[in-house]
Amino acid sequence: MGVGILGTGSYLPAEVVTNEDLVRLVPDADPAWVSRKTMIQARRFAAPHEAASDLAAEAAREALAAAGLEAVDIDYLIVSTSTGDSPQPPTSTLVQDKIGANRAACFDINVVCAGFIFGSALANSLVSMNPTAKVLVIASDIYSRILDFGDRRTAVLFGDGAGAAVIGTVAEGYGFLDLELVSRGEASELIHVPAGGSRLPASAETVANGDHYFKMNGRGVREFVNSGVPPTFETLLKRAGIAVEDVDHFVPHQANGVMLAELVEATGLGAATTHLTLDRYGNVGSASVPVTLDEAARKGALKDGDLVLMAGFGGGMSVGAALVRWGGRKTR
Numbered sequence: 303m304g305v306g307i308l309g310t311g312s313y314l315p316a317e318v319v320t321n322e323d324l325v326r327l328v329p330d331a332d333p334a335w336v337s338r339k340t341m342i343q344a345r346r347f348a349a350p351h352e353a354a355s356d357l358a359a360e361a362a363r364e365a366l367a368a369a370g371l372e373a374v375d376i377d378y379l380i381v382s383t384s385t386g387d388s389p390q391p392p393t394s395t396l397v398q399d400k401i402g403a404n405r406a407a408c409f410d411i412n413v414v415c416a417g418f419i420f421g422s423a424l425a426n427s428l429v430s431m432n433p434t435a436k437v438l439v440i441a442s443d444i445y446s447r448i449l450d451f452g453d454r455r456t457a458v459l460f461g462d463g464a465g466a467a468v469i470g471t472v473a474e475g476y477g478f479l480d481l482e483l484v485s486r487g488e489a490s491e492l493i494h495v496p497a498g499g500s501r502l503p504a505s506a507e508t509v510a511n512g513d514h515y516f517k518m519n520g521r522g523v524r525e526f527v528n529s530g531v532p533p534t535f536e537t538l539l540k541r542a543g544i545a546v547e548d549v550d551h552f553v554p555h556q557a558n559g560v561m562l563a564e565l566v567e568a569t570g571l572g573a574a575t576t577h578l579t580l581d582r583y584g585n586v587g588s589a590s591v592p593v594t595l596d597e598a599a600r601k602g603a604l605k606d607g608d609l610v611l612m613a614g615f616g617g618g619m620s621v622g623a624a625l626v627r628w629g630g631r632k633t634r
Contacts, residue, residue, distance in 0.1 A: 305430055306476050308631055311368055313360035315346045317349065327457065328457045328458060340458065340580075344581070354386050362403075362438055374404065378407050383442050384587060385447060395408045416555070439468075445516065445586070450515035465591070476627045476628070485621075490619065494517055495514065528568065538623050546571060549571060549574045550575065550610065553612045556590035577597070612626065
């Protein structure tokens with residue numbers, strides 16, 4: 303038996319914020335400059351009443367419907383987020399209550415933009431241990447709430463959204479062929495939110511200093527991706543016995559369109575179809591991989607037996623890559 307994806311879902315908030323709209327929030331962000339440097343044309347921002355759990359619940363319902371399952375069929379519910387509703391309780395428990403997955407054991411993970419791949423690796427292990435189990439992996443982030451709109455280097459990149467996948471048993475030879483997870487804690491300062499935790503609790507001073515905002519060293523992140531991601535792919539493909547030219551689809555984290563073009567060239571993935579949603583949604587954190595995967599699946603782009611390489615990379619710093627043979631789902 304294999305372990306694979308039974309259904310996918312996604313949810314993007316209703317408010318569309320184009321590059322032209324963004325100028326009102328980020329005065330020195332020229333729309334043409336944003337497009338040229340990132341390939342992002344628009345993003346979605348959550349409504350004031352929406353939190354990460356709300357977006358996650360919507361994506362979860364879509365994934366369950368695609369899998370032909372009910373919420374009560376779920377045994378484990380994993381939420382990847384770095385912008386949870388609050389420090390406690392786990393956002394996953396809030397999602398459980400919203401969708402009625404009352405049988406599920408729930409927990410959150412925070413691997414920032416690599417979180418969906420790490421969550422999928424956990425789901426793969428859980429189903430391998432118990433082949434009857436169904437795992438709902440959701441990634442949900444609302445970055446618009448932690449952006450410093452005075453910093454055009456970061457404020458123009460991010461949007462809000464959620465993506466989900468139901469993972470369970472599939473036919474032999476299908477599903478996850480292998481996964482590779484990498485963490486580099488020595489580079490953790492490249493992406494961080496300084497305040498709000500136990501080292502620097504939130505206070506009037508931290509808010510005044512802007513320490514509750516997302517911080518990123520863009521040049522350092524690009525260097526990390528260029529040096530750290532290609533070897534991760536090489537290790538994964540070699541171990542799986544798959545040549546890079548045999549990969550049919552590449553579903554990467556939607557960080558920056560220019561950077562992704564460089565990555566495709568550096569990794570030899572030019573023959574694969576690279577799926578992009580960043581032009582319309584921007585970087586939606588850990589949700590970017592499942593949102594993009596769901597769009598590709600719903601368009602019918604992923605055919606039975608296709609090889610799909612999914613990859614997330616971000617804060618930590620971390621890289622997660624998963625090689626999936628698409629299809630093989632058993633009828634219920």
